[in-house]
Amino acid sequence: MLQPGQSYRYAFSFNQADVEAFARLTGDTNPLHLDAEYAAHTAFRRPIMHGLLGASVFSKVLGTIFPGEGTVYLKHEIEFTQPMYVDVPYEAVVTIKELGEKFTAKIETLILEKETGKVTINGEALVMNRQKVPRIKV
Numbered sequence: 001m002l003q004p005g006q007s008y009r010y011a012f013s014f015n016q017a018d019v020e021a022f023a024r025l026t027g028d029t030n031p032l033h034l035d036a037e038y039a040a041h042t043a044f045r046r047p048i049m050h051g052l053l054g055a056s057v058f059s060k061v062l063g064t065i066f067p068g069e070g071t072v073y074l075k076h077e078i079e080f081t082q083p084m085y086v087d088v089p090y091e092a093v094v095t096i097k098e099l100g101e102k103f104t105a106k107i108e109t110l111i112l113e114k115e116t117g118k119v120t121i122n123g124e125a126l127v128m129n130r131q132k133v134p135r136i137k138v
Contacts, residue, residue, distance in 0.1 A: 001134045002105055007095035008066035011114065012057055014049060016086045022053045048083040055080075055121055057092045058109050062125065066094055067105070067132040074104065078123035082113070089114040097124070103133045 023029050028050055031038035039047040055078050062071050084090065091114050097106040104126060111121040127133075 002067055002096050002099065002129075002132055004096050004098055007093060008061065010057065010061050010065065010092045010094075011089060012092065013089050014053060014084075014086055016047075019047070019049055019053065019086060022050055022056075026050070026052075044083055046085065048085060051078075051080040051084070051121070054084040054090070054111055055109075055123070057090075057111070058094070058123075058125065061092055061094055062107070062127055067127065067129045070131050071127050071129045073125065074128055075126040076109070076123060077125075078109070078121060080120070081122055082118050082120040084111070084113075084120050090120065094125075099133060099136050100126075101136055102128065103130045103135055104128045105133045 019033055023034060032042060033047055033050055036047055039045065058076070062073065091112045093110045093112060095108040097108050099105050107125045107127060109123040109125050110119055112119055
């Protein structure tokens with residue numbers, strides 16, 4: 001069973017083909033993500049990943065690893081604090097903040113750039129999992 005303070009780390013990166021696939025799936029073809037020449041004339045100087053592509057790693061972690069199977073997303077507040085780039089190693093860190101009623105847990109969600117430790121995504125998710133989150137009676 002989960003307890004406050006428990007955490008899990010997951011290393012990952014995305015490549016340009018992943019960005020292009022995400023653009024096709026979502027219809028977000030903003031040239032800032034897909035066109036190096038266009039991006040060169042922006043404050044970022046090169047294409048940046050879609051923020052939600054970066055944040056999508058939380059779906060994998062929460063739904064399949066920690067807490068894992070049976071987890072249902074109820075809410076997720078996300079702040080994008082730094083741009084993310086293709087072929088850069090990142091690490092998702094999820095930490096149980098508190099347990100709630102009805103098998104729920106508040107989970108801190110962070111994505112860090114592995115080399116610098118900079119936070120690129122900061123958030124908090126509320127999830128439910130009847131098998132892995134103890135029921136707290138209030």
